[in-house]
Amino acid sequence: MLHFELVTPARLVRSEQVYMVVVPGTDGEFGVLEGHAPFMSTVKDGTIKLYKSQGVAPEEIQVQGGFAEVSAKGLTVLAEHVEG
């Protein structure tokens, strides 16, 4: 499982184990699974798709601006603003 964290300046929105996350990168969407190579990208305004487990309909989170960082620890998205 992939450790996913979504952080905004005001609070830590999510910190959980998920199957896959699709992030709207500036240069195009990318999906992150467990064991992804170290990677960093800027994020444009859009929707993060959160797959809790394989084959399940994704949960959608609207984010505005920020960064995504994939390291050995998992995926961290630093977003300026999160809807809801």
Add this chain to the structure above:
Amino acid sequence: MASLKELKGRINSVKSTQKITKAKQMVAAAKLRKAQAAAEAARPYASRLAEVMGSLAAKVAGQDNGPLLMRGTGSDQRHLLVVVNTDKGLCGGLNSNIVKEAKAQARALIAAGKTVTFYLVGKKGRAPLRRDYPKAIVENFDTSTVRTPGFDEASAIAHQILAMFEAGKFDVAHLVAPKFKSALAQDPVTTQIIPVPAPTAAASADAVVEYEPGEEEILEELLPRYVTTQVFGALLEREASEQGASMTAMDNATRNAGELINKLTIQYNRSRQAAITTELIEIIAGAEAL
């Protein structure tokens, strides 16, 4: 010797003052908890951002063509002091301490032959700083229109400062803001925000990280955000400091009012007794004369 009626009036007036200070103290205590929680909640973002920046800056460091925000304008002649004060009073010496720190910094810079300008956040720093440096204040940012200044305000402040930097209005910017230690101690601290101080990147890049778009583009986007986060952190600290200082000051005020009430009550009782005694003596003397 004040008359009985006068004393009673004074006691009542001190009592109502005490009621106000007590209410303010309790409000501050409740708000302090909230402000502290907010400051706590903002920490993960700040620390992650610093981490990301540390690893990126280590990569870009040493290059001459790094982003302007990182390497500065190449001079350190014109300084901007961003002074974060509160909007409301009743918080003890907090604001005067912040202003004192700002003035000390300004004096040191001016003594070193630099020019200093001010960017003021919050209402309470305006008057004392304007008195000493009437021409140096370039901008006021009003945070009193919103209940609790949040990221939007921080972002507005940061954008204004960054725009001024890009327009070449100053070379170095410092942030003077209170640091919340406890309800008893809030010390003003000065930190440099522009150029962004190169973080001590101890984290050696153990793996090859891929960047999208490029390292420099990401850093270019990250630095303004870092400045915003710094300002946001200062606003949160200010909020917590204000409530903490207010709580302590109002606690003292309530206690002082209590002491004053006791003293006045004793005085009131003494003069009441004295009046009764004199009256009795008069009556006895009158009866004996008959």
